[in-house]
Amino acid sequence: MRNIVNKIIKKYKNDKTRLMDILIDTQSEIGFIPDEAVEEIAQILNLSKVDVVQTLTFYHFFSQKPIGEYAVYLNNSVVANMMGRVEVAKAFEEEVGCGFDNVSEDGKIGLYNTACIGMSDQEPAAIINGTVFTKLTPNKVKDIVADMRAGKNVKEMFDNYGDSENNSELIKSMVTNNIMKRGEVLFSDYEHGSALKKVITMTPEEVIEEIKDSYLRGRGGAGFPTGLKWDFCRQSEGEIRYVMCNADEGEPGTFKERVILTEFPKLLFEGMAIAGYALDAKEGVLYLRSEYTYLKNYLENIIQELRETNQLGENIAGKEGFNFDIRIQFGAGAYVCGEESALIESAEGKRGEPRNRPPFPVQKGYMQQPTVVNNVETLCNVVKIMLNGADWYTMMGTRESSGTKLISVSGDCKYPGVYEVEWGLRIRDMLEMVGAEDIQAVQVGGPSGSCIGKRSFKRTICYEDFPTGGSMMVIGNKRNLLNDVVKNFMEFFIEESCGSCVPCRALTVILKNKLEKILYGNGVTNDLAELEKWCNMMKESNRCGLGQTAANPILTSLKNFREKYEELINKDIEFDSGFDLSAAVAESCEAVDRIPNL
C-alpha cells in the first residue's frame, strides 16, 4: 500500500497543493483512504496528519473506511424523489441486505445517499463506481445488484447508451443529452478554433473591450459582468495569472454544463484559451465536479487533441508567445466548491471553505495570484461573442441581459432537458414550452433560488426582473411542497455548509427543526413570525452565497405559499413547544420493561 501511495504522490511531484488529486487517486486505487495512507501522505508532503484529515473529511466522496467493492451513490434530490427514488432505495436495501450508509456484510456493496448528481432530467439516478445509472426502477435495481454480486464490471452492466457523444468510445454512458431547444449562441454550429484565430489578431485589451461591449454577465448565478472581471484581473499585479473554469455544477436541478461538457467541450476549451489570451494567463484549470468523472477520459483526450492541433500548448495558432494549457481538477463532492473562492481553496488541495473578501480572486486567487473564475456557460458565450461581435450578441435578450441562457428543466413536466432561450422570456411561456401542466410551484435557480407560484409566472427571466443561474424544477399539484421540497432543500444546505460561519452552521439546523415543528402539527402563529425573522438573519450575516441563500427555500415559500404554512398552524393556542410526553417516556419504559402510565 505504501508503494501505491508513494507512486501517486510522486505523480504529483510531492506537491501539497495537489492533495485533492492525491486523495482522489488513493481513494480510487485502494477503495478508501486508510490511516496509513494518511500518515504517508502527511509525511511526504510535510503536512500534519490533521491537515490531510481536514481535507479528506470535508468531501463527500472520500472515505476513511472501505465503502464496498461497489459503492452505490443514489441521488436524494427533490426531483429524484419525485421520480420514484423511495422505491428504488428500498429495492437497493432489500436486494443488498443493508441500509444506506452501510456496506453489505460481505463487504461487496455499499449504499450511500448523495446530493444532486446533475441528472435531474433522467432520475432516479445513481453513480456506481464512477458510472452513472439513470432512470432506475426497482426491477433494474434487481438486475444491477445481481450483476454486482456476480462481480461484473459496471461498464458491462448495460448497453443502452445515450445519444450523440454519450455513445462515443471514451464515454459509453447511458446518460442522454436532452437538448430540447437550440438557440443561436451556445447550441449552434461553428468551426472550432475560428474564434481563437480571430482573437490572436487583436490585442488582449481589445478582446476585453469586446466582452465588455457585449454586456456578458457571469452565468453561474451572481451575474457579474465578465469583461469587468477580466479587466480587474488583468490590472492586478501578480507573477502569473490563472483562468479557472467553474464546472462544479452542484445546484440541485442544474445539468446544463453536463451537456456542454459532453457535446461542446471544444467550445469551452476555446473560451478558456481566449480568456488566457486576454488575461495573459499561462494556465487554465477546469474544476470539474466528481459526479462527472465519467467524462474524464473523454475530456482529457480532447485536451490532448487540442494540444496536437496547436489550439492549446505553446505558440497557440501560430501566435508567438501565446502559451496556454489546461488541466482538469476534480472535486470530491462538495456543493460549496461552486463558490469561486472555495473552488480555489479546493484546487489548492484544501477544504473548500470560501475565503474572506477582500482580497478578491481577481486580485489574489489561485496560488495567491490574480485569477478569473468563470462558469462553463460564460466561457462558451465568450467564443461566440468574439466570433460574431458584441453587436450581434446584444441584439439578443434584454437591455441588461444580453444573449441567451441555458435552462435545465426537470420535475413534473413532459419535456425535461436543456433549453437555450433568449433572456427576457416569460416564465409562463417557458412552462408551456416544457409541457408543464397542473403546476403547484416552480423552483427557479435551485434551492438557493426561489420557490414561486402562479402569481409570478408573468415575470420574465432576466437580470432586470427574475435572474437565475439556470434551472427550473416544476412541482406539480400532487406534491407536498413543504415536506417534500422545502424540507429536502434545508437538509441539503445543512449537509453542504462548510460550517465556518456560525449562522450557516447552526441556524440552518434551527430553521429546519422549526419547519418540522410546523409540519408535525405543533406550529403556532408566533412560529411563522419567528421563522421569517430568523431566515432574514441568514441573508447578510454569512460570508458566502451558500449561507446567504440557505434560508431561501423557507423564505421564498413563506412569501409565495404562506397559506400552506398557515393551514398547518394551530391558531387557537398561543404556545406549543412540541413536547410530547408519551414519546419522551417511550425509551425509558422500554428499557425497564413497563407500560407507560400517562
Add this chain to the structure above:
Amino acid sequence: MSEKIKFTIDDKECFAEKGQNVLDAATDNGIFIPALCHIRGVKPAGACRLCNVKIAGRLMTACTTPVESGMEIENDIPEIQDLRLAIIEMLFVEGNHFCPACEKSGNCELQALAYRYQMMVPRFPYEFPVKEIDASCPKLIIDHNRCILCKRCIRSFKDENGKNIFAFKKRGHKLQINIDEKLSANLSDEMAQKAMDICPVGAIIHKGKGFDEPIGTRKYDKVPIGSDIESVV
C-alpha cells in the same frame, strides 16, 4: 511614516492606520465590537460573524474589512445588536455549555458576551448534540461540547516546525476541531497553557488546571467584556 485616515463609527470620529481592519481600528479608538474568532495580529477568520457592522447599508465583518478613509460604520444599532445576541444564542444551543461545571467559567468569552448582551435564555431550542471529550493528549483535554469552532487554535497554534497542531475535521453541522496526536504528544506545560488561553471558551483545557480562581475574582465577574477597550479613550 504611516498615513492616518479618518472614519466614523456611529458618528464618532475615529482615526486609523491605513490598512488596518475595522475591528482593530475600532479597538484603538475605544469602541468595542464583539468577536470570538479574532486574535489581533493573526489573519482574520471572519467565522463567528459577531463583528458584523453596517457599512454603506451592508453587513460586513469588521475583522476582514480594511478601514477606508471616510468610511461611515454603524455598530451600536438595534438590528446589529440583536443579530449578535442571536449568534451568541446559536452558539449556546448548538453545543453543550454547562457553565456551572466549566473550568473556564468566569473567564469565558462566550459567557462574557452573553452577560454583556444580557442573554437570559436563548430564543432557540436547545439541541443537546452528542459530542465527545478527547483526553488522549497527555497535556490537554479537548471538550467538543464547548467548542465554538472559532478556529483560533487552528490559526495561531503551531509546533516548533510551523506545522499545524489543530485543524478542522468534517464540515457543516458536523464540523469539529481535531488535534494532531503525534504533534501534541510532546507539548510542554507552557504550550498547553498557551493553547488553553487562546481558546475563548473551555474547549481546550490544560490537564490539572482549572477552577484555580475563586468566584468574584475572575476576569468577567465584575466588569463586562470590552470595558477595558472602552475605558482607554
Add this chain to the structure above:
Amino acid sequence: MSKPIIATTSLAGCFGCHMSLLDIDERILELIELVEFNKSPIDDIKEFTKQCDIGLIEGGCCNSENVHVLKDFRKNCKILISFGECALMGGLPAFRNGIPIKECLDEAYLNGPTVVNSNPDKILPNDDEIPMMLDKVYPCHEVVKIDYFLPGCPPRADLIWDALVAILTGNELKLPYEVVKFD
C-alpha cells in the same frame, strides 16, 4: 387588597436555587410581609389550594412527574419564572442528554462501581409508582410557556429579590452586571 401569592417547586434540581431564595437574608421578613406562599417546599404545602400569582420553578424536567408538576404550576400560576440553570437549560442533570437511557440505567443499577455486586437479580426499577424517565432532561420552557428567566447556579439572591420586587411592584427590572451570572 390581598397579598400576591407565590408558589415554588424544585423539579430536577438540587434545591440550591431555593437556598439562594432564602439567602436574601433579612429581606425574607420583608418578603413575608409582601407575599403569601402557597404550594412550596418552604411551607411544605403539597398541593395548590388557590390560584397563585407567581410560580418559581427550579430544575428542569427529567421525568414524567416533573412534567405533571410543571403543567400544574402553569395551570395554577399567572406568571411562571424559571430560575437557575437547570430550569433554564437542564443544568447538570442534562449531562445525561445524548447518552441512551438504557446505558444510564445500566450504569446506575447494574454496572456502577457502587452497585455492581448489590443487585444480584439485575432489577431495573419499573414500579408503576415511580415516575417515568424522559428521553432527555428538558428545559422548562421547552415543555410549558415560561414568562421570565433568572439565570445562575444558583441565581444570585439579589437577582431573585430584585426580580420578585419588580414583578410585584410593576417597576422596571434593573439588572446590575454582577447579578446575572451562569454559575
